[in-house]
Amino acid sequence: MKDLPESAERAEKLKGLGSSRKRVEDARFTQGKGNYVDDITLPGMLFGDFVRSPHAHARVTAIHTEEAMKVPGVLAVITAKDLEPLGLHWMPTLAGDKQMVLADGKVLFQGQEVAFVVATDRYAAADGIEAVEVEYEDLPVVVDPFKALEPDAPVLREDLEGKTEGAHGPRKHHNHIFTWEQGDREATEQVIAEADVVAEEMIYYHRTHPCPLEPCGCVASMDKVNGKLTIWGTFQAPHAIRTVVSLISGIEEHNIRIVSPDIGGGFGNKVGAYPGYICSAVASIVTGKPVKWVEDRMDNLMTTAFARDYWMKGRIAATKEGKITGLWCHVTADHGGFDACADPTKFPAGFFNICTGSYDIPTAYLSVDGVYTNKAPGGVAYRCSFRVTEAAYFIERMIEILAIELGMDAAELRRINFIKAEQFPYQSALGWEYDSGDYHTAWDKALEAVDYAGLRREQAERVEAFKRGETRKLLGIGLTHFTEIVGAGPVKNCDILGLGMFDSCEIRIHPTGSAIARLGTISQGQGHATTFAQILASEIGLPADSITVEEGDTDTAPYGLGTYGSRSTPVAGAATAMAGRKIRAKAQMIAAYLLEVHDDDLEWDVDRFAVKGDPERFKTMKEIAFAAYNQAIPGIEPGLEAVSYYDPPNMTYPFGAYVCVMEIDVDTGQTEIRQFYALDDCGTRINPMIIEGQVHGGLTEALAIAMGQEIAYDEMGNVKTGTLMDFFVPTAWETPHYTTDHTVTPSPHHPIGAKGVGESPNVGGVPAFSNAVHDAFRAFGLRQSHMPHDHWRVWKIANGLGLHG
């Protein structure tokens, strides 16, 4: 008989799945020994920086560089003219559009790159920038996407004039990028026409920015002796960057090495390619010296990839009893001057078609129009999976508005419309197959944990007290039940620039029973070195502490599409498990040889293969590893290595139930989060400590977005929030305490049942905070007020409702 407690003890020592293992990354980071891109210094390294446009839309008539060249330390000033012969004055974007590397005749947004000054150090570069003189001729500015589509709107992209076909189908107007449609328009419009109740609203999800604490940057070094270009940089997708660099530069891919060192947060901001990368590489090729470019915070906020900016017009239809019968949505998507979204090719609006949310909605229709304006390009997934955040916000607002229309409790309305546990796998009206879920269980658990009925009673009493003049504070209860779609994705429908969105893991077991695993992803704080070792420990029976995880160097790591959209655990995590299983399969053959039994007579037991029915006869993984290198085993190659490229059969669908309780001061507009409860279901939990940390972080980014953070423009296209003074990032003081909880509904198709979690709290958090604000004023007739809900805007809500007497 197997000794169960003994094997459980062995399992615990491995620190595998489910262990709140401490992070291996932290010893370096806490001692100031991280290695971020700006920490890299190479002999003779130069520093490059940009002359940027102060105008949002202007013709560039002349660039005078002579004075700049006289500045001590300035070695070169590169303009579009210099890049043109190399074909590098424009670059392809990940969305099938192209973008100016340096202003080619005109500028399309404030802060756009006009010239690149290369100097001996950052101070000399700054002096050089001052001395460059650019002549501009103002052009009319359009910052409103609806105005951009008016017939007589100025032509922004002259390079596309007359082109009626874009990367995603026909263009309807000179500032139009694409139309994307999903679902059944006719049927949906019919359902809406015949419905008992229809709620209609325009929901705006404002423009914001991922703003990782470390800005973007790179060091490019062309080694002319061996012809190899190395670029260290803040890349969330190093392998894809290598391919892009090769395609646009003509340098063969084996002669390019891309390295992502430690990355100080990404949140989608570091997925795309920026002019700084191209200019640094060109400058290094020209000067023969390494060139560093690291943007400052203003550059980061004003010019690198923004997020959101979706105008979402919705109609939701239901029966009198509250059963939803149809959903209609049209989005006007502001993409800025170039379409530089980082979505899978076939999804120009990302996975926005998850906008039916957690609800069983039989009929739905969605269309999205992408539009050019005089704003910075981007449209990245800021801690979210390709527009899922926008989708979740849309449906969770529409549900609340429908509840108002029906005079129903919003929690109850959700409950009667949830997809039921027995309906999974569930086919949504907009084309997704939800793999698994148990929404009712999560919902009931959440409502019970916060004493929902009690909160509603307190709220009703508060409203009465307010009306009697006994208090000036209102209570808001913000509910959200979100469904995410992550883990892009199946190669059959997910690619970026034609590269399938699989991911990879390669494992080498060393003779003494330790190992190195390399992956195609790259951590930016998620703790991959810790968690991927845990997945492997459980698969191959070696302690996580004996497994090194390495990512980010394209010369050594297997090809993968990188880390964003919560794809690392669903895709690379699966590749890790599968590679581990290949190791185990070979180990089983070796063990069979060593124990002189047939393979089939062995069973796996935590860290060893034992003879069935005779557990005393076994070989541990450590022993097997040694044998793999020192025994000549007939029919088996020496060594113990494996590689797996994992093409996921489906996405994963994490979900969660959040409740935010907010106190609102009607006279000052100040808001205070009294309680925040977050229940997440991310399937199998690899490291609970790290999951909890991810939830805290994602909720705080959601708090920022919902309550104050925005990239705002005036009508001249000036960025009004270009520093951390104006762009809201919460401090420890403004951030509330969070309570986390979970249910576990494993993904049926993922090798270990994990679904990914990093972005869920941002997806679910934003509607929870926003709904709390709206809910506080529901009794006074508020339907919809756009984010961010900063104090001034909340005060305006109260004022508009006549609450200031």
Place this chain on the structure above:
Amino acid sequence: MGKQHYQITVNGEPQDVLAEPRELLIHTLREQLRITGPHIGCETSHCGACTVDIDGRSVKSCTVFTAQVAGKEITTVEGLGSPDAMHPLQEAFREHHGLQCGYCTPGMITRAYRLLQENPSPTEEEVRFGMAGNLCRCTGYQNIVKAILAAAAEMNASKEAAE
């Protein structure tokens, strides 16, 4: 602009640096002395990633010129502990998962180090207020606060044991 010599002490070691009067301390530390623990997150004194300790006060090193700190003692995260004897704050940040990408961490720990000298037994509120000059985009602060409170308890206990 002409360069001048300035004498500063960093992590107990005297240093002679040659800098223009306009050179910021963060650049001297990172680029001349290769002390890269303090990071740059904004260069406008909002984020705290560059926090160091100057003569017993927390200072954002992107807001002072090197010329201004001549003759002063500067401590960075590198000077708080060593690989064999980490500072209790460094241990606590790891133990309580007070960091993710690690970019804010050196500034956070350096600020927390000074906070605990100013107030050895802070409440959660005092920690949150005392750390409000340091931004973190990853952790949501909850575990940072937890780590600082745990380190305070730990430091107080070992002080008591020593007395």
